[in-house]
Amino acid sequence: MGLADVVGVLNGAVEAAAPGHGEPRCWVNAGWSRSVDLEGAPQWTGLDPGACDAEEARGLVTVLVAADSARSTKAQVAGFLLDVWCLGVKNALPPEPMSPSRLDAYRQAYFSAYDKHVQVPAELARALVFGAAAYAHELGFAPQADFEAAAAVLGEPAGACPIRFGRDGKLLYVNGPYDDPEAIVRTLRRTVGDDGFHCTVAFPEQPRRRLFRSRR
Structure with missing residues (x-):
């Protein structure tokens, strides 16, 4: 089963709304922007208020995604650990249903290694996740085994990724x-x-x- 098939199956299960209406909620660690080049994506440069306070860039970006269901009060929650300088998707957590209270506690624990985390548009989360995966693919690295299932919660990217990967553009x-x-x-x-x-x-x-x- 390919990624498009997985997306279709899971989207049908959670009855996700059309893009722009009920988009998944997405969070990333503060300081994420220090590890990528946003010259081609100036619309996202102001979405990392903790960048100046974050520790030195390490090339790792943590993403959490929650897709709400029309049938249930529980959201489908998935996560990604990205190496945006080389390996792409280092780890992916497959979707798990969570109540609002459990999601809130899980989110705090998920980002506990960072001083803070920020909510970002799904479009940006998709660019980070799928862009990192494509960057690594060109280098000969496949995403982690649960990537397809986790990516289905995030949805498909709308177009080419404007983010430049690598440290200062270099591998x-x-x-x-x-x-x-x-x-x-x-x-x-x-x-x-x-x-x-x-x-x-x-x-x-x-x-x-x-x-x-x-x-x-």
Whole structure:
């Protein structure tokens, strides 16, 4: 079953309204805009009031989505962890029905690693999620296994993504605790070449060390 099929099935289940009428509610961590380039999307530059107060950009953006149902008081809730500098969708949480009170508590816990989070238009959330997935796909990386089910709650993007990914527009891989850095570096070498990316890898109890540096 492809993404379009999954979207159709889940949208039918929750009876989501047409775009612009009952769009899903979406939240992202404050400081998200520091990890992407919004030069091509100036309409979204003012949607990150905590950007100046946020910690140093890490290339990670956390997204939570809640799609309301016409039949139930419970919303379908899904989430995404994005690596907007390289890997795209690192993690996706498949949809789960939640009451308003449970959603509120879940949302606070979901963003507990950040000082604050902000509500954003669904259009922006789609651009972040689908744009990051497309960026990573070009580099040879597929989204996490539950991506299609989670993406169905978000809905389909309306057009091309205006957001530019990568750190300052350049590909940078920074490993996470559950990554396989050697496999990822092999993929990047194959897709963009040794000189096509920056890579910083941290090992337990060791400082980060730079493996490759792009000469572009």
